[in-house]
Structures are given as structure tokens and as C-alpha cells.
Amino acid sequence: xxxxxxxxxxxxxxxxxxxxxxxxxxxxxxxxxxxxxxxxxxxxxxxxxxxxxxxxxxxxxxxxxxxxxxxxxxxxxxxxxxxxxxxxxxxxxxxxxxxxxxxxxxxxxxxxxxxxxxxxxxxxxxxxxxxxxxxxxxxxxxxxxx
Numbered sequence: 001x002x003x004x005x006x007x008x009x010x011x012x013x014x015x016x017x018x019x020x021x022x023x024x025x026x027x028x029x030x031x032x033x034x035x036x037x038x039x040x041x042x043x044x045x046x047x048x049x050x051x052x053x054x055x056x057x058x059x060x061x062x063x064x065x066x067x068x069x070x071x072x073x074x075x076x077x078x079x080x081x082x083x084x085x086x087x088x089x090x091x092x093x094x095x096x097x098x099x100x101x102x103x104x105x106x107x108x109x110x111x112x113x114x115x116x117x118x119x120x121x122x123x124x125x126x127x128x129x130x131x132x133x134x135x136x137x138x139x140x141x142x143x144x145x146x
Contacts, residue, residue: 001076004032012044015073027062028069033077041074043107047127051101058099058132063125066105067093067135071121074109085142086119092136099125099132117141 001013012032027050033043045066053059068088075083099105109123118138125133 001033001073001081009044013073013077015069015076028065031066031069031073033070033073035077035079038078039111041077041109043070043073043077043109044104045070045107046104047099047101049101056101058101058105058127060093060095063095063099063105063133064091064093064135067091067107067123067125067133068137070107070109070123070125071137071139074107074121074123075111075119078109078111082145083119083139083142086139087142088137089118089140090138094134095132096134097130097132099127103127105132114141 001015004010004012004014009032012034014030014032016030031043031045033041035041051058051062068091072084105125105127107123107125111119111121113120120138122136124131
């Protein structure tokens with residue numbers, strides 16, 4: 001991840017996939033994040049037509065994929081880049097309203113608690129100031145370098 005030097009995302013970290021054509025590259029796309037202290041972060045994503053379901057709303061699978069991605073992008077923005085190698089043990093989604101293609105989605109990510117091996121997290125996904133989904137997750141920490 002690197003900092004965006006100028007434009008509407010100036011100062012934010014941008015996450016682009018190093019492997020062109022993989023799931024995150026094709027299904028999610030680049031995201032922008034910034035830390036809000038050591039336990040909170042904001043992750044933004046511009047939505048596009050490939051994120052839609054057959055009704056034209058944001059697909060629930062896309063929102064779940066974005067949530068999973070946002071946990072990791074959020075950890076990096078919180079100053080925890082070593083946790084990019086963590087694994088998702090459990091992820092739960094609650095869908096609150098239909099999201100629209102076009103406006104960006106914003107995940108507010110929070111690290112609630114951590115133990116020696118696990119991190120307990122939650123997030124909300126909003127669009128146009130309205131809640132569209134929430135999530136909780138348990139992540140298994142990345143192994144410490146030897």
C-alpha cells in the first residue's frame with residue numbers, strides 16, 4: 001500500500017492488488033484507507049457496475065468480500081501491516097438496506113480485542129450516510145517472523 005499524493009484521495013493509503021486478474025483485483029478493485037488511531041480505520045471503495053446483482057443493487061457477495069478486504073486494509077491503516085498475512089476464521093454479515101452502484105461505500109473498521117492468536121473485529125458499511133450492512137469477524141493472527 002502507498003499514500004495517494006494528490007486528488008480526492010490525497011493522503012489516504014491505496015490498496016491495489018499486485019496480482020492482476022485475481023479475486024480482489026476483479027471483484028473488489030482498489031480501496032482507500034486511513035487510520036483513526038490504533039484500533040479504528042476508515043476504508044472506502046468506489047462502486048462499479050460489476051458490483052451489482054441482477055436487480056441493480058450492490059450484490060451481497062460483493063459486500064461480504066469488501067468487508068473481508070476492509071478488515072485487512074483497516075489493520076494496515078491502523079499501523080499493523082504485519083497482519084496482512086492473518087486469516088479470516090469467522091465472518092458474519094447483516095444486510096440492513098440495499099446499496100447503490102455508483103456512490104462509494106465506506107467501512108468503519110474497529111479492532112475490539114486481541115489475544116495472543118486472535119483479533120476480534122467489527123465494521124459498518126455505509127453509503128450516502130446510510131447504513132447498508134454490518135459485520136463481525138474473528139481473524140487468526142499472522143505468524144511472527146522467525
